[in-house]
Amino acid sequence: MNTKLLESLFFILIFFTTEVNARNIEWLNGYIVNLSNDTITGILGYRNGEGDWQECLFKETISSASTIHYTPEEILSYGYENGLTYTSKKVDVPSFNKKVFVETLLIGTIDLSYLKIANCPEHPDGITFYIAETTSGRMLRLDEDKNLKTGKLTKQQNIAKLKFLFDQYPELTPKIENIKIERESLINLFKDFHKIICSDFTCMTYKEGKSSRRWWITPRIGGSINHFETNGWNPGCTVGGYTTTNLSKFTNRFVLNIGLDFNLSPSYPYIVGYECIKKGWSYIFTNFFSLESRSMNGSVRPFFEIGLHQNYIIAREYKVNNPAGYYNLGIMAGTGIYLHLKKCEFPVRLQYYYGRKADMFTLTIGYTFKLK
Structure with a gap:
């Protein structure tokens, strides 16, 4: 042989x-919220960053022949039954200025979102970063520090940004100095902040659920x-x-x-x-x-x-x-x-x-x- x-x-x-x-789309139960703030249930196409940021794929049922493509200008948000939620948002941070769908991790006095763009013609190297947004609309970009060459510098920059964001709350400083820029750690940090300013969490209207x-x-x-x-x-x-x-x-x-x-x-x-x-x-x-x-x-x-x-x-x-x-x-x-x-x-x-x-x-x- x-x-x-x-x-x-x-x-x-x-x-x-x-x-x-690589070309596969996973169809999951979910919903969209249109510009009139009406919620419409259906089946959504999940692609794990391969386009979720720029359009929502929607079907009324799994057997529907046609697929509707919604852009960030056409709906307010969309989400899945398992808890993953995307919100239409104009992201204005260094090196990126565009209206896209971002993953919503926490909504409160300071919102926390995540943008993941996989390799595509517009962004051949891909983009991934977290976004902290204050009630005034100011945004801070927190980059993931996975690059071995620039990771140390990126981590120092992220710590400086978070200290500036929470400068009136010194009790958060020890946690900020040892933080890892990843999903759970950031959600916990922002949750601790909201616990300080409102112990009953009434100022936090949404937090991504655990799975x-x-x-x-x-x-x-x-x-x-x-x-x-x-x-x-x-x-x-x-x-x-x-x-x-x-x-x-x-x-x-x-x-x-x-x-x-x-x-x-x-x-x-x-x-x-x-x-x-x-x-x-x-x-x-x-x-x-x-x-x-x-x-x-x-x-x-x-x-x-x-x-x-x-x-x-x-x-x-x-x-x-x-x-x-x-x-x-x-x-x-x-x-x-x-x-x-x-x-x-x-x-x-x-x-x-x-x-x-x-x-x-x-x-x-x-x-x-x-x-x-």
């Missing part, structure tokens, strides 16, 4: 699935082919499972998988330079960690994943009591589909494990249980 051909076909499939998911972490477990079974150094590709069977948890607060589109599988193959993995008989069994215990992106629409939902794996391989020759064992570490990638049928889900998963001592393909089908 041609190893290079197998690997090439697999990564072409990964690329195709990635492209499908608990979600967990799933998937037992699975299937087949495999493995390759031990120079002794070719050999068939086998696989049984195991993996747990999954969400990485996004509002959607299950991006998840982390942690898996453990057992593989049995009627082939003896021999090492070049060691004399042995090429007959026997191999037992492989594989632990993997992968990041996954999946489509969330329809009954057939493609996905792709990439991550790391480690496995322990036990090789036993026929009629030999002492098996040989060795450790293998490497990278892995996977693709496949979720068969989504009403309240149940069957993932069909093709995975490739690449390591220094062994390579392996597995094809499995499982059943997913929701734990929380």
